[in-house]
Amino acid sequence: MQPLIELEKRQVGEEAWEEPFFLNMGPQHPSTHGVLRLRIELEGETIVNCEPVIGYLHRGIEKLAETLNPNQCILLSDRLDYISSVANNVAFALAFERLMKIEVPRRARLIRTIVSEMARLCSHLLWLATHALDIGAITVFLYCFREREWLLQIFEKICGARLTHGYVRVGGVRRDFTPEVVEELYEFVRVFPERILDYETLLDENRIWLKRTKGIGVVSPEKAIDLGLTGPSLRGSGVPYDVRKFRPYDAYDEVEFLVPTGKNGDTYDRYKVRMQEMRQSASIIKQCLDKLSETEGEPVLSEKAPDLLLPKMRKEVCPMLTPKGKVVFRTRKKEIIPKGEAFASIEAPKGELAVYVISDGTDTPWRLRIRTPSFVHISAIPYLAKGHMIADLVAIIGTLDIVLGDSDK
């Protein structure tokens, strides 16, 4: 990192002599949403330069995936963005399904859409709660956690876990919804829009909230694309890019929803976009639930789906015809996962999550690459933070909605 004024000049006295002030924010700073460390160079209280240091939560998920079979890889994805595990599960499962050419049953696709949207709600609620708490509104935190707790309880009923769901399986999902869950989801969808109104009453016009968010971290649409922002952070700048619309996966082509966008590209607009997205999510869940009743009793796992327990490279006996007209049985190695490569990208709550798999025919992927939204968003912090106060840096980190488990992999 280069100090603003070069040292020699300072010593000669050409410029105003001022020691650059370096500050370490993190890795245990509570409002960095994890173990993010920021080295900040300050001039007074204004940020001159900011350098994110990541890697404190690196677990080597990409490498670890090379030793596990597809269904086990999905469990790794739970630990990426642990606030919306199911969304990651879906991305992994989609990549493997495209590789193995498996058609997912309609009921499973609808269920996946519902749980992905629930994950989006979970993530956005947690984002709103912590973002508001960072900026100074405590009540919203409690209200958001009330609804999030409800969603987590529904998740608990669906798959038996609250955070690391591991609910999606290659070729479908692991369990069907019980009637209770469907009923409770209907109830949730009915009540939830009113609850969003509560949050908006508290925040939308609140003068403190407006002062802390309007004009903070402004990104123009062009710059947002250059920085590689995706998801609500990009849409806040007015670019209507949404993977659910551009490359529909699961049952997103069956449902109707809007892609909300902002205008100014500041923190407030991104907040508005996420609030609108929560409404859209609730409506998507409702539409899917209506469609779910049409597919009552259908299986939720494809017949061609791989078993949980995949054999290692298997030997297959195949008959062959010799030139003399004799039938000879030869053994050859059978591919477990077909050779080739596949790519899948989804609209995770935080942005575009992409998975790229290469297989060499064994039961484990040869290479698995994950493109996580948080990693890209962290790289945008220096640009956004330049010229703002330290207190605004907290708002900027909050508005990008980063999770360090997601970025460090």
Added chain:
Amino acid sequence: MSFIKKIFFVEILKGLLLTLRKMLFARPVTIEYPEKVRPVPASGFRGRHALVRDPETGDTRCIACLRCVKVCPSNCINVEYVCDTEKKCRVVTKYEIDALRCVYCAYCVEVCPVNAIVLTEYYEYAGSSREELFFDKEKLLKNWDEFIADKERPYFNPFWRPEGIPEKFLPVKKRKFKGV
């Protein structure tokens, strides 16, 4: 924001009114945990491990097929067995689960052909040493006894035969299983 709204703190008062309304009329959603324990909302929570005690033999139902060992993504299950030549079956001598390595995915529960292993709904088992959370066969059977004591019989875990899964994926014994 209009001038009058700005002077009279309209939006702040709206917010305060909302919190006051919630304070007076809404029921509390929090519970005071150690005194009051939230019941597990539905059966099938993936908590502490247990080996099912067969009501007929009083021992584990495990047949040492090692499917759970192979499917475990974190390699936390360790099984040893001897071959009984008279009955022509395997007898488990050692069944260990390292709960600190476990990721609670319940894949072992799903692949077990005889429904011998289960993740119970019991989740308050924090320990102060590694040994406490290293379950051997006796401990696992004891976990089952503790768990099943106040449960309705026959008990059926949803992961033993997940709903909506085609029969092709289930071994024969699992398809007809009714519970213990």
